[in-house]
Amino acid sequence: MAHPTPATPRICPACDGFASAAITLGGRDARGHLRTITAHCPSCHGTGTATARRDREGARA
Structure with a gap:
C-alpha cells in the first residue's frame, strides 16, 4: 500500500531558503x-518558507 507523501515546504523566493545570515561588523x-x-x-x-498563495476567483491569468 502506498503511503501519502508529505507536502514539500514552499521555499521563500526572496532568500531561497537561507533566511538568516551572520554579518561581521x-x-x-x-x-x-x-x-x-x-x-x-x-x-x-x-x-x-513562504505562505501558500490563494488565487483569486475570477482573476485574469
Missing part, C-alpha cells in the same frame, strides 16, 4: 571575538 572586541549581527529576510521574517 569588522574588527574584534576586547576578547578577540568577531563582532557580528544577524540579518533576517524581510519577506519571510527569518523562517525560510
Whole structure:
C-alpha cells in the first residue's frame, strides 16, 4: 500500500531558503571575538518558507 507523501515546504523566493545570515561588523572586541549581527529576510521574517498563495476567483491569468 502506498503511503501519502508529505507536502514539500514552499521555499521563500526572496532568500531561497537561507533566511538568516551572520554579518561581521569588522574588527574584534576586547576578547578577540568577531563582532557580528544577524540579518533576517524581510519577506519571510527569518523562517525560510513562504505562505501558500490563494488565487483569486475570477482573476485574469
